[in-house]
Each structure stands twice: as C-alpha cells, then as structure tokens.
Amino acid sequence: MAPRARLLRLAATSCSRNGVATATSCTRLVTSSAPSALRQFSASTARRFAGSPVVWKAKLTSETYTNLKRDDKFAQLTQEHVDFFKTLLGSESAVIDGTSQDLTEEMIPFNEDWMHKYRGQSKLVVKPASTEEVSKILKYCNDNMLAVVPQGGNTGLVGGSIPVFDEVIINMSRMNQIHSFDDVSGSLVLDAGVVLEAADQYVAERGYIFPLDLGAKGSCHVGGNVATNAGGLRLLRYGSLHGSVLGMEAVLPDGTIMNDLCTLRKNNTGYDLKQLFIGAEGTLGIITKLCIQCPQRSPAVNVAFLGLESYEKAQLAFREAKSQLSEILSAFELMDGLSQDLVHRVRQGKKPLDDEHPFYCLIETSGSNGEHDYEKLEKFLEDVMSNEIVSDGVVAQDATQVKSLWSWREGVPECVGHWGGVYKYDVSIPLSDMYRIVPDTEKRMREAGLLGDTDEFPVLGVIGYGHMGDANIHLNVAVRRYDKAVEKELEPWVYQWIQERQGSISAEHGLGLAKKNYIKYSRNEVFMGMMKQIKQLYDPNGIMNPYKYV
C-alpha cells in the first residue's frame, strides 16, 4: 500500500512579507524552557520565591560535589570590599549585599540555577552599567584576589553561571542597550546584557534575523550566548557564532579592555583574539559588547512533520532534504517514538500523525518566496513518500499549525521531566552512529535492572531527540527519581561510548561545572595543556569562574 500523504497547503499569503507583524507571526514562537521569573530580579520576585519548596530544591553545589574545596588563595569578602563596590556603582540597585541578613533571600535567584541543580553561596551581586565599571570591578577583584562569576540570563545547563562557593557575582543585566544597526549590511552592535529575544525582535522590525535562536531566548543574554558558544535552532542555516560574531569588546581579569568592536565582515589585521572568548564560558574575561552579523529574515516559513520507520530512513530523508531543499532548509529535527509518546502522555490532545512511528522528523524551510518554497517542499515530500523513505507526513497550513508542530519537538525537554527527573546528555556524534547511543543506553539500563514500567525501577525510559542537521543529539534518561545506581551505570560509560566514535561530550551546552572532569573524553592531554596555558596567560590569579571548565 502506498504511504498516505496528507499535504496541507501552506497559505502563502498569510506568510508573505507584509510588514513586521505578519513577518513575526510567521516565525516560530519558541517555548522558553527557562523560567520567566529569572527575567526580573526584583525584591518582590525574590520574596515570592521565599517559602516555596522549589527554592530549596537544589542542594548546595559544595555538598553535591564533595571533592570540591574552596581555594584558600581567594580572599574572604569584607565590608571594605562591599563598600568599594557600593561607592563605585553608586546606584542602590546595582549592588545586592547578601552579607546583611535581610537580603539573603534576594540573593537566591543569583545563587541557584533554574533547574535547581546547582546552588552557590555568594554574598554579593554587582551589576555594572558600563564597560568601565566592569573594568574597575575586575581590576579590584584581581588585585584583591576575590573570585568572580560572570552571569548573564542564568539559563545555562551546566552550572557555569552559578557560584560554587562565595564568588562575587557580576551580573550583566544592566548593560542592555542596542547601540547601532546598519540596515544595509545587517551588522548589529549591542551590549552583552541584551536579552536574545529583544535583539531578535529589534532586527526583525528591520527585516533581519538574529543568527541564533534557542529555547531560553526570553531570558538568556547575548553575551552569555557568545560566552557559551550557544548552538541552538538556527545553526544549520546560519552557522556558528564563530562566524557570526564580527566584533567584540571584552574586559580581562586585570581590567584591560580589549576593543575589537569591528562591524565589518572582513578584517584580516592580526590574530582573531575575540574567538578565544567565544565559548570560554567566562573563564578568560567578561564580554561587554558585541557586533553580530544578522542575515536577511525569511518572510516565508513552512514546516512539515514526518513519520519514519527507522533511523536509516531518517538519514536518507535528511540527505534528500539537503539536496532538494538546499538553501531554504532551516531546520531538520529528529525525535524518536518514545519522546513523542512522552509528550503526548503529558499534554494529551491530538497528535500530528494518527499512527505511531519509530521516528519523527520536523523539517522547516525559510525563504523569500512562500510559493517557491512550498513547491520545493511538496516535490521533496512526494519523492520521499513515493520512495517509501517517509511513511506519513503533514505540512503546516498556517502560522498556528507551524507553532503547533514545533511544540511537539520543543515540548520534549519539559515533558520528559514530568515523572521525576532527567539525566541529560547533549552530545555530537557522526551521523551514521548518532542514534545508536539511545538503544545502547536503554539496553544498559535494562540489563542493570534499572529500567521498567513499575515504580520499583528508577528509569522509565531512554529517549533521543535533537538537531539532526548538526549531528547533535540530546540523550535523555527519564527517571522516576534520581538514583546513584543509575548515575553509576551512565557515567563515565556514556562518555566512553562517545569517545570511541570521535564524538563530542558537549555539543552546545558547554562544560561549566558539570563536564569539567569529563573533558578528557573529547580532548587529549596536549590540547588540555594548551587550554591551561591560555587560562594562565589571561587569568594568572585564576579569579574568573573558578572550579569550572579548565
């Protein structure tokens, strides 16, 4: 029997470019997976946190990682230090002084991550409003051996922006201005503390797109995105931040301001030092300003949702999509059957496809002409369905359906945690082997007697989903409760599995505290030695984000 095609026509008119409002309505609206409460750090918000069991969900990081000891070389915070910062920053709201008893609660949103996995013990948050203030803060901390943690929107997944002990938190939320935009070249100059979504909206109003998009867009800062080399949903189309960041201003630990705020696409005048700060996770200095190359925004967006019978067929579909959709392909996402089943169990409602399939793919195209794009997509779908590469599929008919189809992909991280907790691994693996990590992990859990349908088993399922276009899979082990036995079976086994296949143990989430000890599975001794050299060069006192990364 020939596979059944249900091709819903995308209303091209509703998605053709017609002012900003329409353009935006055709853009996928990403569900933020970071709590919006983090967007406002007011005293009242903090008080709302107080008393809620959520607040205390995280154990102190120092209790979770008992092998970590506070480094004695760092000074203890004194009243004199606090007074210096208060005098320097002037504004009442620019310093949160946790050394005074009544402000302890207010420190909570800065000391704990949104997943409640990490909790620090910082007593001081400083919020500079200018590069010069950042410079003076860092110089003072460096001179006085005060350890610091740079902090953006605090939406990270590896504990990079949360102190471990009593590090001073340098929060960048007050540096949130957009400085200039060249609407011929598309180069955008802005402060590191601008929220990603605000930056994207600003350029959207001018016909451009920010080259990065991710779940936490409503909270995360562009400075944090660059510091962690965030990958996200647009990398397939627009490439990595190493290509998109045209210019950078950053402050070194000794207060030196590196001004490389170039707005040009081509600049071959010396070592491209800004590249070192992209992905350094705040261990070399603090990014204060950026210039980003923004591409033209595509007014027409089409989305298809496909069911496939095997991972091999998903690879064939990807190869064919690259070939036929080429320049308009903007996303190719993979979700396995169990991941979609979990989303359905949590959310209920009608599924995009009636039948069950072992795999699902979400394909997005973005282009300047909706009719052309739809024609290409239709031809592609006819081909992959008549060749039985794809078993079933639907195409979004309007912006609401675009959003709805995306929600089946974007809802996974949230829904998979519904039953208790999740062990998350964000990894890159060459495509031919990529999905195999999921059944291999599942088998390992089952053989260890940890996986089953009833409450006695901690693990309820192992799922895989992610950015197939970037060979980036999120391996998630859904658990009813966190259990040391599960962790012991998973680590370092998962990292060894990846190492054997020349994969990367951290595709896009970074190292932070979580993966500091596992870097050897992706890097050799020589490379790690070279990393330490660079750290030593820029931060000889080691005050920048200690206990993490390198």
Added chain:
Amino acid sequence: MAPRARLLRLAATSCSRNGVATATSCTRLVTSSAPSALRQFSASTARRFAGSPVVWKAKLTSETYTNLKRDDKFAQLTQEHVDFFKTLLGSESAVIDGTSQDLTEEMIPFNEDWMHKYRGQSKLVVKPASTEEVSKILKYCNDNMLAVVPQGGNTGLVGGSIPVFDEVIINMSRMNQIHSFDDVSGSLVLDAGVVLEAADQYVAERGYIFPLDLGAKGSCHVGGNVATNAGGLRLLRYGSLHGSVLGMEAVLPDGTIMNDLCTLRKNNTGYDLKQLFIGAEGTLGIITKLCIQCPQRSPAVNVAFLGLESYEKAQLAFREAKSQLSEILSAFELMDGLSQDLVHRVRQGKKPLDDEHPFYCLIETSGSNGEHDYEKLEKFLEDVMSNEIVSDGVVAQDATQVKSLWSWREGVPECVGHWGGVYKYDVSIPLSDMYRIVPDTEKRMREAGLLGDTDEFPVLGVIGYGHMGDANIHLNVAVRRYDKAVEKELEPWVYQWIQERQGSISAEHGLGLAKKNYIKYSRNEVFMGMMKQIKQLYDPNGIMNPYKYV
C-alpha cells in the same frame, strides 16, 4: 524614458543538475591570477625560468625594505643542518639544497612571489610528507634557532610566504591527500597542501561546494587559505573560514602536535584554539590537516550584469537584492566605470552593456531550482529598473555567458596592471562610505600633479571594485611606472582615511610583510600588546615567519 531592459532568459535545462559535468559547467570558472607555473616545482620548470627576465624582476626584499636587518639570534644554515633534513625526509625530491651552486636556480620559485614584489635569500626548501615530519622539522629548527617560513601555493599578495633573508622554507605541497568525506554531513578532511581547486572538484563530484573560492584557486593550498583567513568570492553566501573550519591539526614551533581534527559542527569542549591559527599567517605554527564544512552545491547559477548611475543607487540595488534574492544571492560585486573601461581597452571586444555607466554591479544567484531563481531575479530586475535604481542590465543565457560576464569583474586585477604597475589596497569600509575612498584618492593624486593622460604623469587612473556584499573594496592606483612620489602621497594617507572611518586596512589579503607597519591604523596598542603575548606564548624563540605580521 523608461530604462531599457534586456533580460536574456537563462536556459534552466542546461543548468539543472544532471551529473557532475553539467554541474561543473554551470559553475563559474575563475581566471587564476597566480601563474600556473608555480604549481609544479620540477627542476625542468626552474630551468625554464632561468634566463627569463621575469625571474629577476623582483628586487631582494632586504633591498626594498632597507630598515629590515637579519636577526642575529638566528643560526646560519650549516651542512650539518642540511644533512639532518636529508636524512629525516629521505626522498631525493623532499629537500632542495640551495647551498650547492647548481641548485640555486631551482630555489627561485620558492624565493620569489608571483607578483615579483618580494624576493628572499633562502638556501633550503624542505617538503615534509607527514605531520610527524613537520613536527620533527620544526622541533629541530626551534632547538637550533633556525628561522622558518611556512609556504603553501605561494599565491599571497602581502609577501607572507616568501622569506626575507635566509629562512628555511617549509613547503607543504607534498601533503596533498584528501582523507575522508562524509556525504551526509558534508565534512571534508584533507591535508593542508591540497590545492583549493582540487578540493572543490572533489566535493563537486559529490554534490557539495568548498565554502571558499578565489582567483588563485588553481595554485593556492587550503592550508594557506586558512592560515591567511582568505575571504574570496563565496563569503557573502557561506560565511568566513572561522565558521567553516570544523577541525584542525597544527604543529607548534616546538614540535607539539595540536590535534583538533573534529568533524562535527558542534563541539563545545574547551577553548576553540584552532581559531587562533586561522589568519595567523604561519606565525604561530603550521597547519597540517583540516576539516571543512562543505555546503550543498547549488545546481542552478544565474548572473546579471547591471549599469547604474551612482554609488548611492548601487547601495539601493544591494539592499533590494538582499531583500528579494535573500537565500539565493551568492555574489554582489561592484565595479566602477573606469575599471570596466580599462578592461575593455586591454581586451577589446563587445561590452556587456552598450552604453557607459558610472558603476556596474554583477549579481549572482545560486539555488536548487533554476526556474524559481530566475523568476526571483526577473522580479528583482523589473523592480530595480522600473524604480530607476538600475539604468540597464543583462542576464546570462547560458554557462558561457555566465563565464563571460564574470570575466568583466575578474579581469580587472590583470588589466589594471597593463600599463606598468598598480598600487593595490584591499580594505573594508562601512558601506555608506566605502566608494568615497576612490574619488578622494583620485583628487589627491590630481592635486599632487601625479595623475594625467600623458606619459609625464606616473598615475593614469584610480579605480575601485570589489565585494560589495562584504563591504570590501579593492582600491587600485594604476601607474605607468612605480614612483616614490606616488607612494609618498598614498601612504600612510590611505590608512589614515580608513582609520577615520573605522575600516580595516586588510580586509582579506592579510598583513604579511606589506602591512606589518600599518596595523596601528586598524588596531590599538592594547590589542597589539595582546597579539604579541600570543606570539610569545606559542613561539618564544620567534622562529616562525619572522620580520612579518606582529
């Protein structure tokens, strides 16, 4: 009167993807501006050079730059050194020993650049065939204080790959293997010494495109391209090498091998150290292998050639092309009237447009569907012509016409030198100001009494052309003869002009020897200090490509 449109229909069938041969025939064939003789360094080739006046056209660099002195810290080459290399490399052809009288001539192609602007005095060329050999060569040189020059295809424009004094030349032409290609992800692993055109042809046969293209593609090495962060003709569409280079293997001066030959698009495990070597011009180490992300090749290529009455209208046309052609726009090149007049005076024949225009633009689209692309291009051309942004235009009808139209852009560098010489400046300037450097320079030459129509004036014209899509202009001062008076009027005035507008004094050609002393016009003291720190870290003995760059 409405502008006359001559829209020649591109025969979509001839350009649709139909095996490799057709795909290649639809791809623009770039005229190499580097002499093909440099591709083969056989003894017979060298003998052919001998006696030719071309060979001796270049003065010794040490005579041109009289302020440069050989650094006494470097050892003089001895027979013992030469013997070491002969024993290490074994193969007869792997060492060219210029210390013996009869091989002096054979050294010439390695000691002189193709423009005959730079000439070194090296007595030894070594050609390693493996990373281990590169490592042993560098360690030996470092231990013995022998200065070295890494050399790829030797097609550079700033003297970076030519020794200044007696540096040992490490030529990479024997490391020329392609190691692997993943035809699902498009990642290509290859040696640094692979010729760019060979790499592009290899991936073209598999439906992919190398993300870089430039005039010297027939001679230049991919290792040299990455070491100089070459920009070229595809940057507008595929971005910079900082985004396209996924992995790198490089050897440090002390022989340490940095292995970061990742084949994955996402890898956030530590500092991205390979980025430092992109654009370092061989001053930190030698790149030995690369992994490059190759995009899907577009089977359909359309080219339009337009006449415009002002630079302001060229900017409007660019803005409109970005908006309407968006994802299929692969080149937007600018040529001024005089540049096209010079090409015509040299080549004669029929010009693309009958009338003269102050400016010309060449627009290329590349996409997966020729019909769609042509429809978009036609709509764009109708709009810009009916709005009188563009005065006249033609569209290529077949691959021959595509090549012919491109030759009017690509022929400029060659034709402009027809009357004697050229002072060349490769610069980036924010778009609104970009072209103004040309009339300002012309005015300066005229006011100094240096420009005129008769032989008494050294300067015959000042032209501008380049990659408008990248805000990258090539300012060329065509001269009947090189003249110190011209040079004195041009430098540092040109660099000051660029500095005042926050431009870059080296957009894509690099620093090399030519611009080492002018970097201060694009970089401040702090940045230059940070560059020196990095140089000191990796090359404390300073043996790598001395007298240049930093």
